[in-house]
Amino acid sequence: VTTPLRGTKAPLRRHRARRGQGDLLRGEILAAATALLAETGDEAAVSVRAVAGRVGVSVPSVYLHFADKQALLDAVCDEVFGALDRAMEEAANDATDPLSELERRGVAYVDFALQNPEHYRIVMMRRPSLTAAAHEFEQITASRAFDHLLAAVKRCVDAGYVEGEVLPVALYLWAVAHGTAALMIAKPALPFPADFVASSIRASVAGVLASPAPGDR
Amino acid sequence: VTTPLRGTKAPLRRHRARRGQGDLLRGEILAAATALLAETGDEAAVSVRAVAGRVGVSVPSVYLHFADKQALLDAVCDEVFGALDRAMEEAANDATDPLSELERRGVAYVDFALQNPEHYRIVMMRRPSLTAAAHEFEQITASRAFDHLLAAVKRCVDAGYVEGEVLPVALYLWAVAHGTAALMIAKPALPFPADFVASSIRASVAGVLASPAPGDR
DNA sequence: TGTACATCAGTGAACGCGCGTTCACTGATGTAC
DNA sequence: TGTACATCAGTGAACGCGCGTTCACTGATGTAC
Numbered sequence: 001v002t003t004p005l006r007g008t009k010a011p012l013r014r015h016r017a018r019r020g021q022g023d024l025l026r027g028e029i030l031a032a033a034t035a036l037l038a039e040t041g042d043e044a045a046v047s048v049r050a051v052a053g054r055v056g057v058s059v060p061s062v063y064l065h066f067a068d069k070q071a072l073l074d075a076v077c078d079e080v081f082g083a084l085d086r087a088m089e090e091a092a093n094d095a096t097d098p099l100s101e102l103e104r105r106g107v108a109y110v111d112f113a114l115q116n117p118e119h120y121r122i123v124m125m126r127r128p129s130l131t132a133a134a135h136e137f138e139q140i141t142a143s144r145a146f147d148h149l150l151a152a153v154k155r156c157v158d159a160g161y162v163e164g165e166v167l168p169v170a171l172y173l174w175a176v177a178h179g180t181a182a183l184m185i186a187k188p189a190l191p192f193p194a195d196f197v198a199s200s201i202r203a204s205v206a207g208v209l210a211s212p213a214p215g216d217r
Numbered sequence: 218v219t220t221p222l223r224g225t226k227a228p229l230r231r232h233r234a235r236r237g238q239g240d241l242l243r244g245e246i247l248a249a250a251t252a253l254l255a256e257t258g259d260e261a262a263v264s265v266r267a268v269a270g271r272v273g274v275s276v277p278s279v280y281l282h283f284a285d286k287q288a289l290l291d292a293v294c295d296e297v298f299g300a301l302d303r304a305m306e307e308a309a310n311d312a313t314d315p316l317s318e319l320e321r322r323g324v325a326y327v328d329f330a331l332q333n334p335e336h337y338r339i340v341m342m343r344r345p346s347l348t349a350a351a352h353e354f355e356q357i358t359a360s361r362a363f364d365h366l367l368a369a370v371k372r373c374v375d376a377g378y379v380e381g382e383v384l385p386v387a388l389y390l391w392a393v394a395h396g397t398a399a400l401m402i403a404k405p406a407l408p409f410p411a412d413f414v415a416s417s418i419r420a421s422v423a424g425v426l427a428s429p430a431p432g433d434r
Numbered sequence: 435t436g437t438a439c440a441t442c443a444g445t446g447a448a449c450g451c452g453c454g455t456t457c458a459c460t461g462a463t464g465t466a467c
Numbered sequence: 468t469g470t471a472c473a474t475c476a477g478t479g480a481a482c483g484c485g486c487g488t489t490c491a492c493t494g495a496t497g498t499a500c
Contacts, residue, residue, distance in 0.1 A: 016476060048454060058478045124403055125342050168410045172417050179396020186341055193385045200389050207424030233443060275445045
């Protein structure tokens with residue numbers, strides 16, 4: 001009898017979780033889905049089968065922890081939103097004044113997107129799913145990234161750097177950061193200059209500065 | 218013998234094309250794919266079966282005119298790029314000076330995207346396909362929309378309105394327009410103000426104006 | 435004008451595939467007595 | 468301390484589905500003679 005190659009069937013030897021510890025697997029599944037997304041760079045590669053296989057667990061086990069595939073993807077999105085928020089908060093910590101904080105946030109946003117393109121794509125470039133549509137706005141605000149942006153803009157308005165209402169300005173800055181990231185992700189062959197991210201963010205802030213150029217129409 | 222309901226099998230009675238006119242079907246298939254995309258608002262709904270069914274033709278007939286599904290989608294993208302370019306050219310015709318032309322182009326771009334979200338998504342928000350990646354840049358420039366944008370920016374630079382090199386400025390303006398459109402498409406539940414498109418485009422142009430605000434750092 | 439035949443637009447049926455999901459089941463864990 | 472048993476984490480096998488693609492075929496069209 002020839003010994004089968006180790007790992008051909010079960011790549012990772014798993015120990016069954018202790019009695020109240022069933023939720024441990026939930027975290028592993030979530031991490032596997034996130035990793036698969038990063039490695040394959042393709043949302044279509046994240047099937048329930050692929051995730052289960054990567055964890056080293058049977059397919060139905062996934063359904064012990066997530067109602068369906070959409071719930072799994074939603075959980076991944078929550079994680080990504082949280083990480084994006086953390087990246088921006090970290091960048092904001094180094095800022096000395098509210099205006100440069102705004103720029104740092106923007107650059108951190110785009111950098112995160114470019115470093116995690118498939119994660120960014122899944123949260124910001126997908127069609128709004130029918131079921132999640134109702135929760136979309138709550139999901140975004142729940143991640144607190146949007147609240148943090150609004151607060152940062154408000155500080156600039158209060159300090160007199162920026163003109164206009166907070167909400168429209170925040171949405172504009174978000175749109176520019178998103179456009180910069182999404183364009184570079186979707187059309188990487190375009191001849192972007194080396195400082196494209198920094199100069200785009202800078203230009204976006206320049207576009208909302210108070211007392212603009214004399215020639216302003 | 219009961220007569221079968223008319224239309225249950227073949228929704229449209231088709232006449233077989235004349236001898237050298239086989240390519241007529243190609244146009245119908247392309248139009249059906251485009252219409253399906255618009256009606257379902259879902260790229261996944263555009264299967265070879267669905268397209269053939271909508272034309273009223275058998276599935277293998279599609280392969281007489283397109284090498285595979287990707288070729289069909291590529292052809293749809295070409296159409297969409299062409300329509301987008303036409304929309305912008307039309308908007309540019311009404312402009313009186315190069316600066317307002319730039320704004321009109323931007324607004325027309327976003328309007329097109331919002332009116333044809335699924336068409337816009339397929340050309341600008343999809344993962345760059347492996348095979349098409351090499352041709353991506355050529356595809357964009359071949360549509361001439363990018364050339365037209367570069368020329369419009371150049372006119373602004375030559376007239377002294379805009380500061381900087383043409384290419385980076387054009388890419389920036391594109392990124393802002395794309396971000397505005399893509400954010401509104403992907404996150405429609407966000408509280409966008411009514412004039413968001415116009416004010417975003419205006420702000421983007423303000424961000425690249427020559428001799429910016431005195432407070433400019 | 436009539437007919438045999440080459441051309442080619444289009445078809446019916448099937449292929450294998452991977453998918454999300456479900457069902458009845460297993461067997462280790464921990465508790466009650 | 469020992470044992471019967473309830474619990475529950477996890478499984479093997481199968482379900483039906485729609486997909487892209489291919490194969491051998493049909494039959495109308497138009498041409499050569």
